[in-house]
Amino acid sequence: MSRVPLPYNPKILDLFRNPKNLGPMEDATVTAVAGNPACGDMITFYLKISEQEIVERASFESYGCAANIATSSIVTEMIKGLSLEATWKDITWKRVTEEVGGLPSVKFHCGVLAVGALKRAIRKYYEQKGSAPSWLPQDLTFEEKQALEEEELAKTLSKRLKSEAEK
């Protein structure tokens, strides 16, 4: 194992300093969260979705490192004007990583978490609506599973530490 200083690229640095579409959205159609502060990563997405199921606007809030902020921010830009189907199919963690110009490997999970939160938002939209389109898979996608795993891992760790502390 070794450690290097995180070599964030200029695009990530710029998005960290000047995030786009930041903050809550009062008239959001759907809101979804992934991660938790114990993992050091947490993202909230707010989506305004039209009747034609197009993402009209998206915004975010993020607790996390520069990579977390940058990937969340870029997702809100990437999905603007896309249909929910295109959003679901086209926005993967790999594309998000490419779009920010690459991430250090220890930060891949930031892109994964951002897409996990996005996919949760889309599922939640159809749950609220009470019907799901045929392209929406029943099984969780890679990013959703990873988000869930990260949250579970943090819970287990917190519990373990608590029980150790009580011993």
Next chain:
Amino acid sequence: MVENVKELLKAHAGITHEVYLDNENSTIVPQEVVDAMLPYYNQRAYGNPTLTHKPGWEAFETIMSSAQKISGFVGAKILEELTFTPSETEANNLALMGSAFANKNKGKKIVISEIEPINVLHVTELLRKFGFTTTKIPVDNEGFIDLEKLKETVDKETSVVSIAAVNNELGTIQPIKEASSIVKDRNPDAVFHTDASDAYGRIPLNVRDLKVDLATVSSYKILGPRGIGALYTREGVNVDKILEGQIGTQKLWPGIENTPLIVGFARASELAFQNFEINVNRMRKLRNELVDGIFAELSEVKLNGPEGDKRAPDNANISFMRCEGEALTIELSLNGVYVSSGSACSRRLLQPSHVLVAIGRKFSEAHGSILMKTTRYHTEEDITYVLKVLPNAVKRLRGIVGSTGVD
């Protein structure tokens, strides 16, 4: 990758003032220390100190008089009690492994505190492979070790006990004298080691007064060059050497001594001790202004470690709730303030510092922690500048977090 780092450096171009507070992880080496070292690279004492010629004898004389100085500052009886090692890491490895191996027939139980530095903690994990067990003494929410628990734990099987005199992250000044007397009471054969790297040059330190068997000190923690440390080994205490190599002047560490670094270590020690009170008061005053200023400007902040005279004078460790530490280090760096965070990113999760977890901090509190250490070279202007920059940095990042980072 290097290209990205070059770009990151360019992003710092507009900085008007720089304040380096990450003295836990590396420090400046003052010019007067560098000046003291330079002649030993090519003008004098560049020989091997074990060999019979003038540059060799010069090196021997230089190393011994440097050892004499440092021995004096730590309170050793004779200079032979001091072994130079390449750093605090090696000194702690030598202390733990060397005494565990030398005393293995007396017992195989090692006792440390929960908040020992990584270079003690991980050595005990390594020793497990050789049949040693480790028991960790808990600490309270300010980082003070539980002396009652220590009394209960140390027994006839205990061969080594290691407790740092000052915790490197929290600045907690441990009751080492009480701890060592408890240990010796329970088992006179147990070896008592203290990593005194964060005590040296900050609090009065005397190994004979504290009645410790082994003590680690480190050059870079007192603004000396990196790459040199020392282990005090009380005369008569059994320690095995842990590395093999060419025989040098020292019994416990092989290889040719690095004379310029040893000179730098001794010079840095002199500078720290020649105006000890003044230096310490300056560190403390600036540290207090820093902490008080942060608490006056920001809500949702917590001091990690004790307040008052049980805390090392240079240490400021603060958790900023709803603010992630790594993001904060970058934001501050872009404004010329250099600090480090208490959590490190691993592949999936941010790993909180084991020290902050041990004092009962929540993960999110550990993730938002920043460690800063003042030195005698900082100025009032530096602290004023930090207090201008830091609250704004925290506020901006909390603006990105919004309602998201609340657990």
